[in-house]
Amino acid sequence: MTKVKGDDSLPWREMSRYDGPQSSPGFVLWHGFMRWQRHLNALLKPFGLTQPQFAVLATCGWLTRGGQEVTQQAMADFLDMDRMHISQIASRLERDGLLCRSPSVEDMRAKLVSLTPAGREKLAEVMPVAEAFDESFFAGAAPDRTSFRF
Amino acid sequence: MTKVKGDDSLPWREMSRYDGPQSSPGFVLWHGFMRWQRHLNALLKPFGLTQPQFAVLATCGWLTRGGQEVTQQAMADFLDMDRMHISQIASRLERDGLLCRSPSVEDMRAKLVSLTPAGREKLAEVMPVAEAFDESFFAGAAPDRTSFRF
DNA sequence: GCAATTTTGTAAATGCATTTATAAAAAGGA
DNA sequence: TCCTTTTTATAAATGCATTTACAAAATTGC
Numbered sequence: 001m002t003k004v005k006g007d008d009s010l011p012w013r014e015m016s017r018y019d020g021p022q023s024s025p026g027f028v029l030w031h032g033f034m035r036w037q038r039h040l041n042a043l044l045k046p047f048g049l050t051q052p053q054f055a056v057l058a059t060c061g062w063l064t065r066g067g068q069e070v071t072q073q074a075m076a077d078f079l080d081m082d083r084m085h086i087s088q089i090a091s092r093l094e095r096d097g098l099l100c101r102s103p104s105v106e107d108m109r110a111k112l113v114s115l116t117p118a119g120r121e122k123l124a125e126v127m128p129v130a131e132a133f134d135e136s137f138f139a140g141a142a143p144d145r146t147s148f149r150f
Numbered sequence: 151m152t153k154v155k156g157d158d159s160l161p162w163r164e165m166s167r168y169d170g171p172q173s174s175p176g177f178v179l180w181h182g183f184m185r186w187q188r189h190l191n192a193l194l195k196p197f198g199l200t201q202p203q204f205a206v207l208a209t210c211g212w213l214t215r216g217g218q219e220v221t222q223q224a225m226a227d228f229l230d231m232d233r234m235h236i237s238q239i240a241s242r243l244e245r246d247g248l249l250c251r252s253p254s255v256e257d258m259r260a261k262l263v264s265l266t267p268a269g270r271e272k273l274a275e276v277m278p279v280a281e282a283f284d285e286s287f288f289a290g291a292a293p294d295r296t297s298f299r300f
Numbered sequence: 301g302c303a304a305t306t307t308t309g310t311a312a313a314t315g316c317a318t319t320t321a322t323a324a325a326a327a328g329g330a
Numbered sequence: 331t332c333c334t335t336t337t338t339a340t341a342a343a344t345g346c347a348t349t350t351a352c353a354a355a356a357t358t359g360c
Contacts, residue, residue, distance in 0.1 A: 010215040010270065015277045020212045021229075026186065026284040027205060031230060032300030033183040034347080036176065041348085052316060055177060062170045065160040073338060079171075080181060085317060087339060092315075109325045109338040120160065127165045134176040138298065145299040148288065150182030184317080191318085202346060223308060235347060237309060242345075259308040259355045 028146045036137055043133055047126050048096065054126060055079075056089045057098060057115070061123050064114050071110040072101075098122055178296045186287055193283055197276050198246065204276060205229075206239045207248060207265070211273050214264050221260040222251075248272055 012020075021027045040051045049057070059079060063070045076086045090113055093099035098119035104110040115123065162170075171177045190201045199207070209229060213220045222240060226233040240263060243249035248269035254260040265273065 009217055010211050010265070012212065012215045015211075015274050016208075017281055021205065021209050024281070024284065025288050026190065026280065028300050029183060029186060030201070030205060032298070033179060035230070035300075036179060038348085040176065050315065051180070055171065055180060058166075059171050061160050061165075062162065065162045067159055071338080080185070082318065083337095083339065084319085084341095088316075091340090107326070107338075111339070115160070124165050130176065131167055131174070134174065138175050143299065148182070148298045148300075149293065149295040150178050150185075150298075188318085200345065221308080232348065233307095233309070234311095234349085238346080241310090257308080257356070261309070 025146055025148070029148060039137065040130065040133055043129055044126065047122065047129075049122070049126060052089055053093055054130060056086065057093060057119060057123055058127065060099060060113050061115050061120070069104065069112050070114070071104060071107075072113055073110065075113060093119070175296055175298070179298060189287065190280065190283055193279055194276065197272065197279075199272070199276060202239055203243055204280060206236065207243060207269060207273055208277070210249060210263050211265055211270070219254065219262050220264070221254060221257075222263055223260065225263060243269070 016024075018024045037051050040054075044051060044054055056075070056079075059075060060070065063074065063078060072086045072090060073083060075081075075090075076083045079086070090099055090101060094101050098116055100114050100116050100119075101111045102114075104112050166174075168174045187201050190204075194201060194204055206225070206229075209225060210220065213224065213228060222236045223233055225231075225240075226236045229236070240249055240251060244251050248266055250264050250266050250269075251261045252264075254262050
């Protein structure tokens with residue numbers, strides 16, 4: 001059964017193993033992640049934070065919890081993120097007074113990051129909100145949905 | 151056991167139910183999604199496409215597969231995305247000659263989207279690459295990892 | 301028919317994520 | 331020591347994702 005002249009339909013089954021985008025696991029991951037991030041961003045907005053800002057703030061708090069010195073590079077390694085990305089987000093958090101960046105004494109290139117008192121307070125305020133959201137978000141999915149492991 | 155004066159450690163367990171960011175499901179989702187997108191973007195780069203551009207291109211192909219007329223709004227509804235977002239990505243795909251946007255006759259506000267011949271060819275080229283990547287990515291996770299359903 | 305509302309799309313702005321290029325400090329090797 | 335390489339961070343640029351504001355066409359209600 002070949003296509004006739006003038007048939008402008010796309011031979012989907014010859015191109016894809018899936019019955020449309022909604023059946024593709026990558027597509028579902030993208031869609032699900034955006035849904036999660038959208039909802040969390042909406043919850044964090046009243047606190048003046050975005051989801052990535054909250055993640056970086058929380059990670060900074062975690063890594064410095066015992067008073068350790070932590071460089072931006074150490075944050076990037078821990079998060080498996082680009083140095084530049086951390087720099088970008090940290091500079092906004094510093095602008096907003098939640099995070100402090102000071103040059104290291106041992107390494108003049110490095111910048112040590114730490115929470116400001118306002119940063120600590122914000123984190124304590126926001127953490128229960130974010131964790132309650134995650135609790136409900138990840139508990140709500142029906143068992144017949146696509147599942148992922150990371 | 152109260153904190154002594156000068157103790158600058160963060161009372162993490164009082165703030166979070168998790169042992170650090172890596173134990174939080176939301177954090178793991180964010181991290182996993184970025185890893186997936188980063189790898190896929192690297193694979194698509196030689197084809198001049200990003201992951202979202204590929205997704206929109208493929209969705210356009212899917213929705214118009216039988217010759218149907220599809221508006222940008224219909225795309226946004228199908229993808230559960232903002233119509234502005236579709237507009238942004240579609241305009242880049244049009245600029246690159248992969249997608250055609252023409253005003254609808256029935257509704258002068260709406261723009262009908264369809265693949266150009268170059269868009270069809272690109273899609274046929276890229277689809278196996280993206281699907282093979284997804285296959286390996288989602289098959290590779292160990293069973294002791296955090297799992298998600300969407 | 302006509303005014304009010306809704307729908308469709310775009311412009312501009314903000315922040316996320318990455319890439320490329322650059323500068324400066326540290327580390328390593330002759 | 332001096333020179334090369336690596337490491338840490340930033341500036342600028344591109345594209346993703348969303349928000350606000352806006353214009354124009356379609357729909358609704360009278």
